[in-house]
Every structure is written in structure tokens, then in C-alpha cells.
Amino acid sequence: MLVTLLLALQAASVAPANLEGAGPPTQTVYSGRASALTVKIPRIENEVIIDGALDEAVWGSAAMLNGFSQFSPSDGVAASDSTQVLVWYSPTAVYFGIRAFEAHGQVHATLANRDKIFADDNVQILLGTFNDGRQATVFALNPFGIQADGALVETGKTAGGFTGGTLSREPTDLSPDFTFQSKGRLTDFGYEIEVRIPFKSLRYQAQDVQTWQLNVVRETQHSGYEDSWTPAHRASASFLGQSGTLVGLNGLHRGLVLDVNPELTGKLDGAPTGSGWKYKSTGPDIGGNVRWGVTNNLTLNGTAKPDFSQVESDAGQLAFDPRQALFFAEKRPFFLEGIELFSSPTNLIYTRRIVQPVAAVKLTGKGLGVNAGLLSAVDDRAASATGSDNPVYNILRVQKDVGPQSRLGVVYTDRIDGNDYNRVGALDGRLVFGGVYSAQFQVAGSLTRSNSLTTPLSPLWLAKFNRNGKAFGFRTSFTGIADQFRAGSGFISRPGIVDLVVNPSYTLYGKRGSLIESFTGDIALDGTWQYQHFVHSRNIQDQKLHFNGNASLHGGWAVGTGLFIESFGYDSALYAGYALERPAAGGGLDTVRFTGQPTIPNFEGYVQVVTPQFAKFDGSIFALYGHDENFFEWASSKLLIGTAAFNWRPTDKLRAELSYNWQLVLRRSDGSKVGEGRIPRLKLEYQIARPLFVRLVGQYDAEQVAALRDDGRTNAPILILQNGTYVRTTAQQSNSFRGDVLVSYQPTPGTVLFAGYGSTLDEPKALHFSGLRRQVDGFFLKVSYLYRL
Secondary structure, three states, X not given: OHHHHHHHHHHHHHOHHHOOOOOOOOOOEEEOOOOXXXXXXXEOOOXXXXXXXXXXXXXXXXXXXXXXXEEEOOOOOEXXXXXXXXXXXXXXXXXXXXXXXXXXXXXXXXXXXXXOOOOOOEEEEEEEOOOOOOXXXXXXXXXXXXXXXXEEEOOOOOOOHHHOOOOXXXXXXXXXXXXXXXXXXXXXXXEEEEEEEEHHHOOOOOOOEEEEEEEEEEEEOOOOEEEEOOOOOOOOOOOHHHOEEEEEEEOOOOOOOEEEEEEEEEEEEEEEEOOEEEEEEEEEEEEEEEEEEEEOOEEEEEEEOOOOOOOOXXXXXXXXXXXOOOOOOOOOHHHHOOHHHHOOOOOOOOHHHOOOEEEEEEEEEEEOOEEEEEXXXXXXXXXXXXXXXXOEEEEEEEEEEEOOOEEEEEEEEEEEEOOEEEEEEEEXXXXXXXXXXXXXXXXXXXXXXXXXXXXXXXXXXXXXXXEEOOOEEEEEEEEEEOOOOOOOOOOOOOOOEEEEEEXXXXXXXXXXOOOEEEXXXXXXXXXXXXXXXXXXXXXXXXXXXXXXXXXXXXXXXXXXXXXXXXXXXXXXXXXXOEEEEEEOOOOOEEEEEOOOOOEEEEEEEEEEEEOOOOOOEEEEEEEEEEEEEEOOOOEEEEEEEEEEEEEEOOOOOEEEEEEEEEEEEEEOOOOOEEEEEEEEEEEEEEEEEOOEEEEXXXXXXXXXXXXXXXXXXXXXXXXXXXXOEEEXXXXXXXXXXXXXXXXXXXXXXXXXXXXXEEEEXXXXXXXXXXXXXXXXXXXXXXXXXXXXX
């Protein structure tokens, strides 16, 4: 016994930080696994240099969080590697010191760009400054202290696509950027990070004494494990609701929060003319943004003539079903701040509808349990239907906390374009109960006037019910969108349908370290009606039965597979402009109406593999093959869809991201190609220094469609109505390459120097890179500076 005690004391004297309960006598330790989740951190009249070394004396008086638990792929067990988080606050900021011990593998760390750290090991600090169990500000750091930040607002959204039955917590929206200081370094025990978060960068309650929710999450890439300071359970409708708390915060000095961010931009755009290639300069243009913290919890933002030329272009997408619109996420800085307060269950608010604002103002905040966001914008005349009016947008989103974790909300949007308008009003709510259950609803109506014609009030509804159990899960949704429902300020992928989805799932868990650490099997039943058919009790249009299986393997690998059994019904509205060319009875040719077969049965399968985040690379591959509908000709086809992504990090400064999307549609009658799309994309980034990087993006978009025919029935040529005349289709192809280069210097959010060049080229043969012809190009320069008063 005495020998054991002496050995323990010797180990403590050599490396006290490596012990879960280590710390000087003045240091209070809060172990998550011991349920010590109510934390009172010391208030110290001091400041420290953020250099990544926790060697100042003040850290010895900080509160210590330890006793982390694994959350993913399985919960309820102690973390494999220990983590210590030191916390204290001064009158102007809260400080975190992180010691991440790594005994089982190599630390993954690169000199990444902001928000691009999640291929590295990382630690995420979740601060719920309104203590409502519904939202948190997230500050994430990799081992070098490179930052990612955003907002996590639990809205009940679940994983979609081919992992719909897989349990996971809701992701962080990385759109907002906050000003805070951090620095990290690699050590012999793992890594160490020092963080200062100014109260100026936070919104919080209007109270003298604050209580905030707190959790800390650690992701370790070599194992694929995600650990949480609080012993959070996957069998819960809320991850944030399982946070710990910081209590007794007082004397917080936020001061005047006034950010003035002027910007100066100049452009040089080139295009071909009759006398050769000509450039036209625009600018210099002066614009900018203003941000005022009216109170601790209310922020006013304004912008005038903002320039978004530095925003990275959208990654290309292939549209298989022409009835579904493609969604592209918002990336523009002004619209990103506070975007989480405008979320709506059915995307009734989609700020990308505002094309190029002349001016905009936004008011966001929370008080008395109410989240509110108000946005008004005047858009450029080019976005008007007439070309002579400036469209005006007014968007209001209000949500009221109800009970411990539930909410009720309203949405109002108004888009005015000259004498035309679109107005949408909605009521929604999310109810959380029984620990693992949640229900969500939304009812909305739209009123639209276009070309002096006013459509009647058109409805939309949504109802969801989820059981987020650790083993047994159940998700169902019921959505209806009327034919004439329009959301001029929102995104509706496909109007005029009613959709019912039922998705039970079951998850099995292996022991830690076993080959299969978790496996989820789920069955999705999905039925879609045309809206009028549903209203009048007519037949269902599309029926889908999907069997999915997804496994998390030892070391961070993920694999999935599934089978789809489907039946798609003929949509006459989609082919209203189609006709067939047939021989006339008296000779010559005649035009007859195109009528497709009533249903097309489908049967297909898929596999997908996702690698761990290795130190130098990671990747994923997905392939689907089988019989599916040929939307070009409304016939059964052989469909092949493949996607692959490969990310390479040869050094801690260089990153390469390569992706390839491929879609091939072959006629089942003779195997001939009716349509093909290919989108390879390469992005290279070199991080010269922490604030300075160079980015090159190249994307090729090749699409090919054959001359259409009535495949499998009459084989007659298909005609399409154009300008009142039916025209026989001909083979078409488009081969476009877009290249962009950007040099960016951004020491802090808002203070930037961007210089870039972009060019679009095309060629007659896909992916030959011979005979490329420049179509347009342009240079731009942008300078902005953040004055924080």
C-alpha cells in the first residue's frame, strides 16, 4: 500500500496535468462523469498573453473540467484519452485553457483556413449564453489554435439522404464569424490551446448575474471518437439540453459594441466583342457594413452596396429529377450573421433570393424568451421582373420558448416587385417531451399577385414526429404544398405535392475497439401524391421502399449499403410541352400528343464508404446502380450515379480537395446513352501564414443529352414546344470550365485584402482540354477594415 502511494506521488510530481483530478489546492475540479456539472468559475482581475502556453499563474486558480465521456459512435463509457479544460473570466472576457492528452495515436493538425479544421483533431466549446437548452455559440479550435465558429440551434432537423436512420447530433452552422483570440501548440503529451473570448463577441441575457450552459466536445480523428464533458446520451431529443452550467457570472463588461466595416472594391470584366477581347472597369465602389450591439442581446446590422466577389463559387450539382429544384447554401457575410435566427422548418426564408442588395438592414436578438430576426433589403433592378423596379424584401422571424425545450414561432415574408408581390405567413412549433420524443409542425399560406392577377390563398403544412432512442428510432413526416403556393423569399424544392415518410430504425452497438462499433438498419416508406390528387382522394403518384444499413467501424471507417424498390407515376404537367412525330394517314408527318406509361417500376442498390480522417488524407465514395426512370423520355432506364471525394494534406500548409460527380442514363431498350453529366472539381489552398492563403478552384461541368425518342413504345421522335411551335429535339452538349484564383489576407473577420481572377471557358469535346475558348473573365480587388469601437 505504501509503495503504491509513493509511486502515485512520484507520478504526480512528474506530470500532474495528466491526472484527471490534478491541480493545486486552490483549483476546483468538475468531473463530467461524476455529474459535477454545475460550475462556478473564478472572476480574476487579470489578462494573459494568448500564446498557447498555459504557464501563467492565473491558470492555477482556474476551474478544471475533466472526466469526459464518449458520445459517438457509442455513449455511456469513459473517454479513451483524457482532456482537461481550465476556465476563468475577467471583467471583459472568458478564458479557456485546454490540455488534450493523446496516448493512443498521432495528433492531426494543419495550418488550416478558418472553419476548415474538422479534418484535424479539434475541441469545441459550446456556450449557451441564454441558458435555454436550445441554442449555443460554438468556438472550435484545432491543436494549433486555428479557429472555426458558428451557431448550434436545435430545430429538429435530422440526417437525410442515405443515412436517414442514423443517429447523430445536429451539426453546427459555421456561417457566423466571431472575433476571439486563440493559440495552440503540440506538446509531448498531445496538445495545448489557450483561448480568450471577449464579451463583446457574445450576446447574452440582460441580467446582472448570469447563468450559461456549457459543454466541451473533443473529436479525435485517428479513432473517429467524439467525446463530451457532460455524459450526454444519444437517446435524447436534445444534445444541448444535456449541457452543464456556468453559474454566478457577474460584473461582465461588454462596453460599446460598434463595428464599422468600410470596403473598397474594383473590378475589370472581360468579354469578346466584334473587334476582339475587351475589358470594362467598374469602380472603385465604396460600400460597407455597420454592426451595433444595441443591448447585450440585441444587434443591429446594416449594409450598403456590399461586394461578394470573394465568396467561393458553389460546387456544381447534377439534377436527376427535373421536378426538384437545387438548393445552394448562403455564403455571403452580411446574411450569415444571425442566420440561425431565421431558420424555418420548410425553408420559408432563403436569403439567396436577394440577389445583389443595394442596401439592407437586419435586427436580431433574444429577450424574455423570444428569439427575433427582422430583415429588410432593397435589391438590384436586375433582379426585377420588369428590369426597372427595385424588389423590396421584408422578412420577420419570431420564436418563443415554451417549457424547458419547446418553441412556438411565426414567419412573415413580403417581396414587392413594382405592382407585384408575394406574401407568406406561417405558424410553427417544436415540442420536446419524454426525453427522446419530439414533434414539429408548420402551417403557412401564401398570397401572390403577378401581372395584375392575384392567386387565392394557398396553403402549406408540415407535421413531424421523432423518437430518438439509442436502439430504436422512429421518424415520420407529413408535408403538403399547394400547387399555387409560392415563397418569393424562401426555397420550395417542389410545390404541388403531398409527401408521407415513415422511417423506423434500429441500432446495435459493439464493444469499444471491436470491428463494428455500431450498426443502424432502417426502412423508409415514402409516398408522394400530386396535391390535387390527394385533395380529391385519387391515386398516389410515387411509392418508395428503401432498405438501408450503415455501420461505424473501428478506427473511424463508415460503410453503408441499401436497396430501393420504387414505382414512379406519370406526371402529365412535366410533359405538357411534349409531342410525338408520327406518319400521317395520307402521307407526310403528323404531330400527336405525348402520353407516357402510367408507372415505371424501379429497383436499384447503392454502396458507400467513408475513410477515417487520416493525418494526410481522407476520402469517400458512393455508387448507385439499377433501373430507374429516364426523365428525358419518361421511360425505364439503367441509371448509374457515382460520387467520389478525396482530400489530401501533404503538409500542414497545403490542402487539395478533389471531387467527381457522375450521372449516366442509358436506355434499357438498346443500351444507348440518353443523358450524361460529369462534374470534376479541384480546390487547392496554400496557407502561407495563419491569416494569408492562396486558393485555386477549377470546376468542369460537362452535360450531354441525346436526341429524344419515345423509347420502348413507338420509338417516334419527341418534339418539344418552343415559341408556339413543336421542334424535333437534337443532340446537345455543354462543356464548361471555370477557374478562379484568390489571394486572401484576413487577420481578423472583417479586415481583409482580397485579390482574385476568374475565367469561364468552353470547348467542343468534353474533358479534352484542347480548343478551350474563353467566354468571360474578370479581375477584382477588395479591401476592407474592421473598426471596432
